[in-house]
Amino acid sequence: MFLTRIGNRTYRFDLITYVYNPKEACTSMDVWQTDYKDDPYQLKGITRQDFDAFESKHNLELPPSYRKIVQKQNGGMLQYNSVIGEGDILFPIDHLYGIGQPGLEDSPYLIKEWNLPQDILIFSGDGNAWFALDYSAGAPSVIYIEADTEEVIKVAPSFEAFLANLTYQDPGTEMDGGNWTKEEAEAIFSGQDEYLIEEVILDFAYTDDSQWYLGELLNLTEHSSPLVREAIDGVIGNEIEHYLHESQEETVKLLKKIINNLSRDSNGDIRRHMKELKERYTL
Structure with missing residues (x-):
């Protein structure tokens, strides 16, 4: 049994089978999904001087394990889709930011825009939930932040431990509605x-x-309950790369309609999230 985090709620799933990536365990140099076409998170390669300049500009030291993986590829989609946090909570994650924009350089803007803690560096996430390095106690731990609830959850004591807990979630046949x-x-x-x-x-x-599924979500974007529309917002934010990667015309069309509907939502946070998704993925 695992607990899984979707949106701003934690759910228990007894029927999901979690397995490690076929390569069994994450290594510090082997995290990227190298066959992902038009990866929206992959930036141009960087040098040691770029690392040093970034650290000097932001007055921090990047974890050695982060520097290693970004030397190989500067951000991008992961070959993993989840990370097991403290308390066996499973967090969806499928990308890491590189150094640049869009990437780690967006962290100051996001901190200001969402009134997030100051001593952090955001390295993954979209919309209103992010993974970040927390420098408030010195050597950075990894935390998960949800802007809507202002909840901060510790995921791992270090970035190296975070990498070691990346996993591939195999939903199997039982995940189709449970x-x-x-x-x-x-x-x-x-x-x-x-x-x-x-x-x-x-x-x-x-x-x-x-x-x-997206057809049903599209109908529900007009539901009177904010709770229902927030659930759709969370699913779209977590799964948008999956839907776009499918590249099926009807799937992408439905996704765009959902985002357009939610872009007019009465909830300002939902509208802002949809705007960010539109800009990031040029929808």
């Missing part, structure tokens, strides 16, 4: 029980039938 059939989900989505709707939205977050 406790619900599609017919049951559709009936729940047409109702007004916002907590049950949120639960089912998250339960289907890893379904293989992306077109069906």
